[in-house]
Amino acid sequence: MEDKIKSGYLYDFYGELLTEHQRSVYEMSINEDLSLSEIADSLSISRQAVHDILKRCDKLLSDYENRLHLVDKFMNIKEDVLRINELTAGDSSDDTLAEISRISQLILEEL
Template sequence: MEKLAWMNLLYDFYGQLLTQRQQKFVELYYAHDLSLGEIAEQFGVSRQAVHDVLKRAEHILTRYEEKLGLVAKFMEQRRRLGEALALLDENSSMNEETLSRVREILRGVMG
């Protein structure tokens, strides 16, 4: 998974555990695609300060994932639900109404 998508996932799961400043910098950098210079200008700090805050936040988010594994569990759940949905599509002998309802439930769980 590319770093941008990975960091956004980590932030979605653990972002509330960061300081407000770290949250804002991560949002601006990863979600809004602002450069270090643009963020630095908005907050009246150096590019190095923004870089340091982002690196610290990345480290914290990564550590939370290493300890809790919520993103990995989420990704595995999505993979398994997708697999179940594919099996239903390929091998179902249920009536169409029941099959449709099961698909709807699985898709709802997958988000």
């Protein structure tokens, strides 16, 4: 998985466990795609401080994932449901297959 995407997922699942300051720096980096200098200027802190905060956040978020595996579970469920959709897409005449397809689509929308 691409680093930015993985960081986004980790933040989505575990971001609330960071401090408010860490969240703001991380959001500027991941969601707004700002450079270290832009973040530093915006928050009136040094570039090095931004770098350190981002590294600390990455480590914290990765540690949470290593313990809880929520992102891995999410991705596995998503892959399984997508596979269900592929298998049921060809034959919608059978009521059972149509119902499976409908349920899998609902699950995907909730993820």
